[in-house]
Amino acid sequence: MAARGLRLGRLLVIGVPMGWLLLFFLAPFLIDFKISLSEVRLAIPPYAPLLEWADGKLVALHLQLTNYRYLFTDSLYVSAYGYSLKVAAISTLLCLLLGYPMALGIARAEPARRNLLLMLVILPFWTSFLLRVYAWMGLLRNNGLINNLLLWAGVIDAPIQMMQTDFAVYLGIVYSYLPFMILPLYTNLEKHDGTLLEAAADLGAKPLAAFLRVTLPLSVPGILAGALLVFIPVVGEYVIPTLLGRPDQLMIGRVLSDEFFANRDWPVASAVAMLMLVLLVAPIVAFQRVQSNAAEAR
Amino acid sequence: MTAADNGAASAPLSAAQPCVRIEGVTKRFGAFTAVDDVSLDIQEGEIFCLLGGSGCGKTTLLRMLAGFEQPSAGRILIDGQDMADVAPYERPVNMMFQSYALFPHMTVQDNVAFGLEQEKLPKAQIAQRVEAMLSLVRLDGMAQRKPHQLSGGQRQRVALARSLVKRPRLLLLDEPLGALDRKLREHTQFELLGLQKQLGVTFVVVTHDQEEAMTLANRIGVMDRGRIVQVGSPRDIYEYPSTRFVADFIGSVNLFEGRLTEDEADYVRVACPELPAPVLVDHGVSAAPEATVWVAIRPEKIQLLRERPAGTDNHAQGTVRDVAYMGDMSIYLVVLPGGRELRVTRANLQRKEEEAFESGDAVWLAWDAASPVVGTG
Numbered sequence: 001m002a003a004r005g006l007r008l009g010r011l012l013v014i015g016v017p018m019g020w021l022l023l024f025f026l027a028p029f030l031i032d033f034k035i036s037l038s039e040v041r042l043a044i045p046p047y048a049p050l051l052e053w054a055d056g057k058l059v060a061l062h063l064q065l066t067n068y069r070y071l072f073t074d075s076l077y078v079s080a081y082g083y084s085l086k087v088a089a090i091s092t093l094l095c096l097l098l099g100y101p102m103a104l105g106i107a108r109a110e111p112a113r114r115n116l117l118l119m120l121v122i123l124p125f126w127t128s129f130l131l132r133v134y135a136w137m138g139l140l141r142n143n144g145l146i147n148n149l150l151l152w153a154g155v156i157d158a159p160i161q162m163m164q165t166d167f168a169v170y171l172g173i174v175y176s177y178l179p180f181m182i183l184p185l186y187t188n189l190e191k192h193d194g195t196l197l198e199a200a201a202d203l204g205a206k207p208l209a210a211f212l213r214v215t216l217p218l219s220v221p222g223i224l225a226g227a228l229l230v231f232i233p234v235v236g237e238y239v240i241p242t243l244l245g246r247p248d249q250l251m252i253g254r255v256l257s258d259e260f261f262a263n264r265d266w267p268v269a270s271a272v273a274m275l276m277l278v279l280l281v282a283p284i285v286a287f288q289r290v291q292s293n294a295a296e297a298r
Numbered sequence: 299m300t301a302a303d304n305g306a307a308s309a310p311l312s313a314a315q316p317c318v319r320i321e322g323v324t325k326r327f328g329a330f331t332a333v334d335d336v337s338l339d340i341q342e343g344e345i346f347c348l349l350g351g352s353g354c355g356k357t358t359l360l361r362m363l364a365g366f367e368q369p370s371a372g373r374i375l376i377d378g379q380d381m382a383d384v385a386p387y388e389r390p391v392n393m394m395f396q397s398y399a400l401f402p403h404m405t406v407q408d409n410v411a412f413g414l415e416q417e418k419l420p421k422a423q424i425a426q427r428v429e430a431m432l433s434l435v436r437l438d439g440m441a442q443r444k445p446h447q448l449s450g451g452q453r454q455r456v457a458l459a460r461s462l463v464k465r466p467r468l469l470l471l472d473e474p475l476g477a478l479d480r481k482l483r484e485h486t487q488f489e490l491l492g493l494q495k496q497l498g499v500t501f502v503v504v505t506h507d508q509e510e511a512m513t514l515a516n517r518i519g520v521m522d523r524g525r526i527v528q529v530g531s532p533r534d535i536y537e538y539p540s541t542r543f544v545a546d547f548i549g550s551v552n553l554f555e556g557r558l559t560e561d562e563a564d565y566v567r568v569a570c571p572e573l574p575a576p577v578l579v580d581h582g583v584s585a586a587p588e589a590t591v592w593v594a595i596r597p598e599k600i601q602l603l604r605e606r607p608a609g610t611d612n613h614a615q616g617t618v619r620d621v622a623y624m625g626d627m628s629i630y631l632v633v634l635p636g637g638r639e640l641r642v643t644r645a646n647l648q649r650k651e652e653e654a655f656e657s658g659d660a661v662w663l664a665w666d667a668a669s670p671v672v673g674t675g
Contacts, residue, residue, distance in 0.1 A: 205387055
């Protein structure tokens with residue numbers, strides 16, 4: 001009786017999230033994959049069926065890779081992928097360089113102050129993401145707050161072009177995604193055993209050497225978790241580059257949305273999404289491997 | 299094994315200069331005084347044990363020697379050099395942590411090499427010293443393991459190797475055997491003693507375990523509430539406790555309150571309300587006549603007898619209430635008519651005890667005038 005109850009309980013506990021993932025991730029993924037292999041047409045839905053039935057019998061299977069091939073023939077897509085990966089990589093690095101000292105500072109603060117500092121990191125989430133990006137527009141515009149202040153102070157004679165530059169994109173992304181870097185890093189750093197640093201000092205390591213040889217290597221799982229939490233969504237980021245970025249260089253999120261909504265080319269849009277997923281699977285797999293290695297070392 | 303090895307300027311050592319001198323050191327955390335005006339000299343090559351219960355300040359004192367805490371008052375000198383402005387990474391001192399604090403992401407070899415790498419020694423020399431140290435603590439063949447792949451005893455030896463490989467002037471050991479099981483402890487204890495003798499390093503050991511302190515130490519400093527209450531050899535501490543706290547803390551003891559009735563230069567007599575006969579002690583005590591004193595008698599110094607002993611002092615009559623057979627010895631709990639319970643131990647010298655005392659037996663207790671300790675503190 002008890003054993004059966006336990007088994008049922010386990011099934012429920014694992015089953016609910018598994019069902020959720022199956023229904024809302026795997027099924028849409030398969031539908032998307034199917035669409036990416038079909039042909040575009042002007043109809044509802046705007047793509048041709050993969051399977052053709054006649055009299056209850058399968059008569060034809062329309063599988064084609066033209067959508068994928070198309071992604072490599074038009075330089076727009078390759079350039080958008082390249083630019084997205086570049087922006088994501090640089091933003092991740094910037095978030096790490098900014099976020100690591102902050103996370104370390106919070107982790108080493110007095111326990112009573114840690115919660116306050118963490119609150120401050122999370123505080124921006126209380127305002128809508130979109131609103132905050134609009135606020136940046138207000139700050140960065142040619143007649144925005146920053147330019148007006150600098151003009152008024154006499155530091156500059158003409159407004160600096162900040163909007164629609166790479167600078168604005170990096171600023172917006174680093175600002176928005178910094179907490180996703182800080183939180184996993186903090187979770188890792190906060191668990192570090194302080195006596196390890198005392199041991200390092202005792203063995204003659206100056207603070208910098210102790211950091212490089214003890215704290216940094218032990219925080220690699222936190223760095224990877226934070227880097228992935230920033231890198232993956234930034235690759236597909238749509239709002240920030242659209243509102244703050246260059247009009248002449250699209251990121252892949254924008255391309256995807258344009259294909260779906262402006263061109264109504266669902267098959268190509270699906271192919272764009274599939275390829276993006278493939279590009280993101282590699283870092284995820286690498287992360288999983290590091291995580292399982294770290295778990296083994298415990 | 300000189301201070302020059304550690305890069306410190308070494309003054310010519312006079313024989314009288316202690317390895318460590320602690321002068322009036324006090325450490326306060328807010329309103330709490332963890333270490334209270336401690337002064338202590340520790341000699342070169344000595345194993346000194348700081349012994350006390352939890353919260354007595356022993357670990358704080360050790361951490362001040364390592365440089366992790368700064369004294370609120372007083373000075374610490376190592377080889378005559380004031381340590382006030384010397385950072386932990388510059389002190390000729392190494393510590394073995396209670397938790398071992400091994401670097402979990404490094405192999406055994408890298409853990410042991412860490413300290414030497416900080417000295418920027420040539421690689422070949424580091425490798426050679428690490429190898430020699432690992433073989434000294436019998437960890438050959440384990441060099442490439444990670445700490446989580448080792449047993450508790452092996453981890454302890456890695457920690458020891460790591461702290462000894464730098465050839466410190468002074469090795470601090472925080473509860474070095476605390477995490478080991480009983481059999482391993484005994485074995486490791488003797489190993490530690492052997493290593494210390496071989497390397498000649500001065501050891502300061504912190505422990506709450508009196509057995510550990512007794513077997514390891516040349517001298518023990520008993521601590522209570524931030525103060526050092528007695529310093530002496532293990533035998534001194536056990537046989538001549540200077541205060542009631544020390545008598546009670548070290549080993550088991552039968553303690554009585556009493557009144558000084560006769561106070562001569564070479565003997566005293568104490569009347570204890572809980573004992574029928576006066577207690578005769580063959581040493582003097584510096585107390586006023588009629589003063590209230592404590593008397594301590596160790597359980598193994600009390601004899602169990604069937605017959606009433608001769609004389610008028612140092613005996614009592616009672617009933618055996620419980621016998622605990624421990625193998626090498628037995629512990630007897632004897633109840634006196636007044637209700638006071640005494641602990642008596644007796645070595646089991648014969649395999650078959652013909653006349654064993656059993657619970658319920660009426661017995662006489664007796665002890666020598668040399669056995670009890672009397673004090674006022």
